[in-house]
Amino acid sequence: MGYNFQRYELHSSNIEPNMESIMKARLLAPTSLTFIGSLILSLVAVYFEPILGRDASLYIENAYIYVNEGAATLLTRFSWPWISALM
Numbered sequence: 001m002g003y004n005f006q007r008y009e010l011h012s013s014n015i016e017p018n019m020e021s022i023m024k025a026r027l028l029a030p031t032s033l034t035f036i037g038s039l040i041l042s043l044v045a046v047y048f049e050p051i052l053g054r055d056a057s058l059y060i061e062n063a064y065i066y067v068n069e070g071a072a073t074l075l076t077r078f079s080w081p082w083i084s085a086l087m
Helices: 019-027 030-047 054-069 071-077 081-084
Strands: none
Touching: 054 071
């Protein structure tokens, strides 16, 4: 099971590099595209309000119940309420 790799050679008579093609290659380089994509995603994340995860929502809701209704009500809803109570 061998691989047959063919070698391609580019001759200066076939391809003439110019400044436009060099700049286009640099702009489309994987690192440039990754940087631009990361920048766009970061701006989108900063623009929109953050969304809390399920755990954070649960703890905040339990803290609200603890403050408004007391520990007895919280114990009926959640078996380990002490993190929420400390919040």
